[in-house]
Amino acid sequence: MAHVVLQDLVKSYGGFKAVNHVSLTVNDGEFVALVGPSGCGKTTTLNLVAGLTPITSGDIIIGERVVNDLDPKDRDIAMVFQNYALYPQKSVYKNLAFPLQMRKLPKDEIDKKVKEAARVLDMTHLLERKPRELSGGQQQRVALGRALVRDPAVFLMDEPLSNLDAKLRVQMRSEIKRFHQDLKATIIYVTHDQLEAVTMADKMAVMNGGYLQQYDSPAQVFAHPVNMFVASFIGSPAMSLIPLQASTANGNTVLTGAEGWRLELSPRNAQKVARATTKKVVLGARHSTIKLHKNALPGSVPAKAYTVEPTGDVTFVQAFLSGAVVNVSVPPNIAVAPDEQIWLEFDQERMHLFDGETEMALKAN
Amino acid sequence: MTIVTGKAEARRKLQPGRSGALRKIWAHRADYAYVLPAIAVMLIVIAYPIYYTVELSFFKTPPGLQLRDKTFIGFDNYTTILTSQVFWKVTWNTLIWTLGSTFISFVLGFATALALHRDFIGRGVLRAILIIPWVISAVAASYIWKWIYHSDFGIIGAVLVGLGLADQPPNFIDNVSTVLPSLIVVNIWREFPFAMIMMMAGLQTVPDQLLRAAKVDGANAWQRFWHVTFPHLRNVSVVTMLLLAVANFNSFIIPWIMTGGGPSNASHIWITHIYELAFGRQRWGVASAYSVLLFLTLMTLGYFYVRALSGNERKEGSA
Amino acid sequence: MSTIAETAPRAQTRRRMRVDGWRWAGRIFLVFMLLYTALPMIWMLITSIKSGFAATQFPPQWWPDEPTLASYQKLLDPQNSVGQDFLRFFWNSLFVSTVTTILSVIVAVPAAYAFSRFSFPGRNFLFFAVLLRNMFPAVIFLVPLFILMRAIGLINTHGSLILTYLTFGLPLAIWLLKGFYDNIPVQLEQAARIDGATRFQAFIMIVMPLSTPGIIATAIYSFIGAWNEYIYAYTFLSKNEQLTLPVGIQRFFSENTTDFPGLMAASFMMSVPVVVLFLVLQRYFVRALTEGAVKH
Ligand SMILES: Nc1ncnc2c1ncn2[C@@H]1O[C@H](COP(=O)(O)OP(=O)(O)OP(=O)(O)O)[C@@H](O)[C@H]1O
Numbered sequence: 001m002a003h004v005v006l007q008d009l010v011k012s013y014g015g016f017k018a019v020n021h022v023s024l025t026v027n028d029g030e031f032v033a034l035v036g037p038s039g040c041g042k043t044t045t046l047n048l049v050a051g052l053t054p055i056t057s058g059d060i061i062i063g064e065r066v067v068n069d070l071d072p073k074d075r076d077i078a079m080v081f082q083n084y085a086l087y088p089q090k091s092v093y094k095n096l097a098f099p100l101q102m103r104k105l106p107k108d109e110i111d112k113k114v115k116e117a118a119r120v121l122d123m124t125h126l127l128e129r130k131p132r133e134l135s136g137g138q139q140q141r142v143a144l145g146r147a148l149v150r151d152p153a154v155f156l157m158d159e160p161l162s163n164l165d166a167k168l169r170v171q172m173r174s175e176i177k178r179f180h181q182d183l184k185a186t187i188i189y190v191t192h193d194q195l196e197a198v199t200m201a202d203k204m205a206v207m208n209g210g211y212l213q214q215y216d217s218p219a220q221v222f223a224h225p226v227n228m229f230v231a232s233f234i235g236s237p238a239m240s241l242i243p244l245q246a247s248t249a250n251g252n253t254v255l256t257g258a259e260g261w262r263l264e265l266s267p268r269n270a271q272k273v274a275r276a277t278t279k280k281v282v283l284g285a286r287h288s289t290i291k292l293h294k295n296a297l298p299g300s301v302p303a304k305a306y307t308v309e310p311t312g313d314v315t316f317v318q319a320f321l322s323g324a325v326v327n328v329s330v331p332p333n334i335a336v337a338p339d340e341q342i343w344l345e346f347d348q349e350r351m352h353l354f355d356g357e358t359e360m361a362l363k364a365n
Numbered sequence: 366m367t368i369v370t371g372k373a374e375a376r377r378k379l380q381p382g383r384s385g386a387l388r389k390i391w392a393h394r395a396d397y398a399y400v401l402p403a404i405a406v407m408l409i410v411i412a413y414p415i416y417y418t419v420e421l422s423f424f425k426t427p428p429g430l431q432l433r434d435k436t437f438i439g440f441d442n443y444t445t446i447l448t449s450q451v452f453w454k455v456t457w458n459t460l461i462w463t464l465g466s467t468f469i470s471f472v473l474g475f476a477t478a479l480a481l482h483r484d485f486i487g488r489g490v491l492r493a494i495l496i497i498p499w500v501i502s503a504v505a506a507s508y509i510w511k512w513i514y515h516s517d518f519g520i521i522g523a524v525l526v527g528l529g530l531a532d533q534p535p536n537f538i539d540n541v542s543t544v545l546p547s548l549i550v551v552n553i554w555r556e557f558p559f560a561m562i563m564m565m566a567g568l569q570t571v572p573d574q575l576l577r578a579a580k581v582d583g584a585n586a587w588q589r590f591w592h593v594t595f596p597h598l599r600n601v602s603v604v605t606m607l608l609l610a611v612a613n614f615n616s617f618i619i620p621w622i623m624t625g626g627g628p629s630n631a632s633h634i635w636i637t638h639i640y641e642l643a644f645g646r647q648r649w650g651v652a653s654a655y656s657v658l659l660f661l662t663l664m665t666l667g668y669f670y671v672r673a674l675s676g677n678e679r680k681e682g683s684a
Numbered sequence: 685m686s687t688i689a690e691t692a693p694r695a696q697t698r699r700r701m702r703v704d705g706w707r708w709a710g711r712i713f714l715v716f717m718l719l720y721t722a723l724p725m726i727w728m729l730i731t732s733i734k735s736g737f738a739a740t741q742f743p744p745q746w747w748p749d750e751p752t753l754a755s756y757q758k759l760l761d762p763q764n765s766v767g768q769d770f771l772r773f774f775w776n777s778l779f780v781s782t783v784t785t786i787l788s789v790i791v792a793v794p795a796a797y798a799f800s801r802f803s804f805p806g807r808n809f810l811f812f813a814v815l816l817r818n819m820f821p822a823v824i825f826l827v828p829l830f831i832l833m834r835a836i837g838l839i840n841t842h843g844s845l846i847l848t849y850l851t852f853g854l855p856l857a858i859w860l861l862k863g864f865y866d867n868i869p870v871q872l873e874q875a876a877r878i879d880g881a882t883r884f885q886a887f888i889m890i891v892m893p894l895s896t897p898g899i900i901a902t903a904i905y906s907f908i909g910a911w912n913e914y915i916y917a918y919t920f921l922s923k924n925e926q927l928t929l930p931v932g933i934q935r936f937f938s939e940n941t942t943d944f945p946g947l948m949a950a951s952f953m954m955s956v957p958v959v960v961l962f963l964v965l966q967r968y969f970v971r972a973l974t975e976g977a978v979k980h
């Protein structure tokens with residue numbers, strides 16, 4: 001096992017930077033999820049670490065070595081691909097044996113390791129099949145097996161579960177998690193399914209447009225998003241972001257909505273707003289931190305319900321507020337009709353405030 | 366075999382001070398190693414001859430290949446050609462030959478592919494038999510058909526006489542009015558299988574779902590063909606026809622062996638005519654000028670060819 | 685209600701009749717094409733087992749009174765001068781075609797792979813330049829190539845033919861193979877490289893086996909093209925002992941114009957190798973065409 005360090009990593013295609021000055025450290029035995037929207041450079045980053053794509057500038061360190069100019073085969077890594085990339089002409093056995101053959105292991109040792117991996121992944125009975133004779137889940141398992149027979153320093157996985165159906169995905173998710181815990185393996189795992197990231201990863205690296213946005217534990221990323229992108233990207237349904245106008249009169253800081261309503265801030269939140277570079281402030285709130293009232297209570301603001309989506313456990317209400325859509329969850333026993341007048345109350349302790357210009361989270365001090 | 370193990374792609378530190386294009390070429394220099402052999406062969410066998418042909422077309426050349434004694438005469442060779450009677454005769458023949466062979470071969474090939482698309486017993490055998498004429502050499506084909514058309518012992522003549530359709534065996538290839546169609550029949554015999562293979566391959570790519578959807582929508586067999594199958598095969602059809610047209614435009618063996626261009630130039634097409642000018646009458650300059658004209662015509666066709674192909678061409682990123 | 689019940693069956697019979705109509709048209713058409721294709725070849729075979737006398741009868745003998753293999757024996761007899769020539773032509777053709785085929789594959793495979801996988805400047809231009817070779821008739825290159833070959837001393841050698849034939853096969857070969865490589869996911873090679881292969885090993889061990897049908901198709905195409913080529917062989921070779929089959933047969937029978945059984949027997953034997961080769965491997969060819977050329 002080994003740690004992985006990316007230092008100021010850049011990859012450009014022509015003038016376009018697919019990976020933009022990314023630096024992060026993956027500690028030995030850590031499971032890091034790389035998340036972000038499609039095209040943000042996740043696969044490119046992984047390919048850079050693997051050595052499949054030459055880097056433009058920066059450094060990659062695996063273990064104690066700078067591996068910038070090493071071939072993939074010399075980096076002591078294994079990789080699992082989104083479409084599995086099993087060798088179609090080889091049987092499962094030969095697929096698993098291939099990495100060992102390439103390392104010139106003796107035949108009996110290869111046989112032992114392949115059989116062991118097959119046993120661990122419960123596919124001994126599949127060894128003679130060709131990949132096309134396997135189900136998606138079985139293929140996935142072979143791909144995983146091919147990565148683990150070799151006992152590499154680092155595992156790289158590029159959306160390994162995205163081609164599976166929902167049920168299988170949940171099952172494989174726990175298998176990979178187990179596999180991580182048993183092996184204490186260092187894993188970099190690309191996904192655009194944040195649920196996967198949250199449930200499996202020790203740390204989460206959120207990327208957008210080639211830039212690393214935030215790198216922290218899932219709980220931290222969820223609780224303290226550093227900017228509006230991370231805030232809106234992590235969490236489902238997405239955090240509501242409401243653009244407002246800040247003003248201070250006789251010691252009280254007040255946010256004003258486009259409709260003219262005013263929301264007085266707690267001293268701590270007022271402190272945050274004071275640090276903003278402009279009067280434009282964006283209020284962020286997750287659906288569970290907003291209370292819905294049928295009448296005007298102090299501290300609540302008026303809104304109009306737009307859609308109502310009962311899901312069984314909770315009912316999601318979408319409302320318009322200051323030109324933004326706000327997601328609120330209410331218990332199923334509260335009936336809300338579309339177009340009904342409602343009042344929303346934000347939890348001052350759990351609300352997020354962002355600078356309207358820089359889109360960065362505002363901090364108290 | 367010149368395959369390079371591609372390590373060079375990892376070497377990203379370039380010498381500074383190179384211009385953008387050169388720098389890019391330098392960065393990809395390992396990639397060129399893969400295509401170099403192909404390009405080198407092509408250069409020797411194509412680029413040089415093209416240059417040489419163009420040069421020669423402006424010279425008067427003595428017979429024999431003593432080309433050191435050639436004299437520059439500007440566009441004279443071209444005027445000689447364009448004002449000659451034979452040129453127009455031969456051009457007309459070429460047009461009929463090319464269009465006739467291409468069109469009929471394509472239609473027959475496409476129809477055969479459609480008829481063979483449905484599975485039935487013996488389909489594989491039938492398909493194999495139908496492809497054979499395309500595989501055997503045009504020289505063999507020419508001799509077979511020359512024998513079939515033979516004015517004394519030819520089988521077609523004998524059948525016609527036997528059926529009472531003719532008093533004596535007709536002379537197919539020694540007759541100015543029948544020679545060209547007779548040769549086209551031979552050419553189609555050799556060529557329709559190519560169209561058939563191409564269209565069969567194309568038919569395999571027509572999505573079944575679309576056809577089923579059309580069936581559900583109430584389209585009959587003809588409507589399904591016309592609205593689903595045919596549009597889907599548009600690209601393949603264009604490429605096939607262009608390939609056929611180019612092959613026909615360039616064909617030589619069948620007319621050369623069966624008639625040598627005769628009788629009285631009735632079956633001369635451009636290529637046989639050029640060949641005769643060059644190697645028969647040793648008029649290298651005129652033959653070269655002819656070749657240049659041919660070349661320009663083909664470039665025009667080539668433009669459409671490339672356009673049809675690049676319609677199919679899928680853009681792919683680098684590894 | 686009742687009207688529907690009445691019209692429904694009628695509509696159905698009409699539809700079945702129409703479908704049958706198409707099917708019958710298809711069958712009749714196929715029979716016609718089969719006759720068109722096969723009769724000339726059958727007539728070639730029948731003629732080849734006639735005696736010279738039997739072949740020149742009017743009306744023709746549909747089936748020879750005395751079938752004989754004399755023509756074949758003569759062509760294949762190494763003692764007799766005709767047989768010597770024929771067998772020599774045959775070996776010449778085999779040699780030239782085989783070498784051409786091997787070289788074609790060796791040159792086309794890396795080129796097609798590069799065109800499919802790499803994006804180097806000028807890639808599209810080079811690709812189409814290679815394809816454009818298809819556009820040019822042999823005759824355009826004949827005079828200059830003749831002079832070129834003479835200058836580099838290849839006239840009257842098989843080398844001149846092999847070099848020239850290479851360029852015929854290459855464009856289609858590269859095009860077909862590129863289509864194949866386009867359809868092989870890059871991830872397979874990436875996986876192999878991570879599993880410990882060099883780029884070259886990944887190519888040889890993973891990509892090559894997957895593109896075997898394309899390579900076979902390319903090889904057949906080159907072989908048939910070289911085997912059947914006439915015009916360059918006719919121009920570049922003048923020594924009898926070097927001629928390839930098409931030219932050799934033509935030279936021989938322009939001197940013996942009335943030996944039709946011999947000519948037909950020679951045509952038949954000249955066709956056998958390529959026909960057998962093609963029939964054995966044709967499924968690769970159709971598949972290669974579907975994957976490589978059509979399915980873009
Ligand atoms: N070979 C290439 N040439 C040019 N641009 C490329 C190349 N490969 C990737 N890109 C670009 O780099 C950006 C990042 O691509 P990448 O594949 O890393 O995205 P991703 O985050 O993995 O997305 P997804 O979730 O869709 O897989 C994209 O905009 C893509 O178009």
Ligand SMILES: [Mg+2]
Pocket residue numbers: 042043044
């Ligand atoms: Mg990706």
